[in-house]
Amino acid sequence: MKKKIITVFSLLLLAGCTEEPKTLPTETNSPGNGVLDVPTNEDNTLLNDIPEYSALTAHIDLIAYTAHIETDNPGSRVIFYKNVSGVKTYKSIFIKMKTVLKLSSSKMIV
Structure with a gap:
């Protein structure tokens, strides 16, 4: 009887821990590229959801740059910011943990 109770509680515990984390979209701008272009203008709300947004806005004018999310995995996020000429001007690395x-x-920045 104890084995059944322990098994049921274990399954309930595992079922409760399987929620997928929220991440930014994984679409890419070209096949196999792995880079997501995020236009950062007044209408953009995608970058508002990331935890480092307030720190970024304090140092970068996000309206003047286009964000290119190069890496967004469970451990870190790397975003390049290009000016209107397409030159990578800023790079942000956010360590999530x-x-x-x-x-x-x-x-x-190369």
């Missing part, structure tokens, strides 16, 4: 944001700026 530690909630650490690293922001790099350059004339051109």
Whole structure:
């Protein structure tokens, strides 16, 4: 009887822990590219949902740049910000578990 009760509770516990985490869309701008282009203008609300948004807006004028999400996995998120000329001007790396944001700026990031 104890085995059945333990089995039922274990299954309930596992069933409760299977919720999928919310992530940004995984569509890409071209097949096999792995990069998601996110236009950052006044109408864009996709970047508003990420935890590092307030820190990004304090340092980058997101209306003037286009965000390109290069990597968004469970551990980190890497986003490049291009100016109107298409030059990568900023790069943000967000470590999700530690909630650490690293922001790099350059004339051109390769």
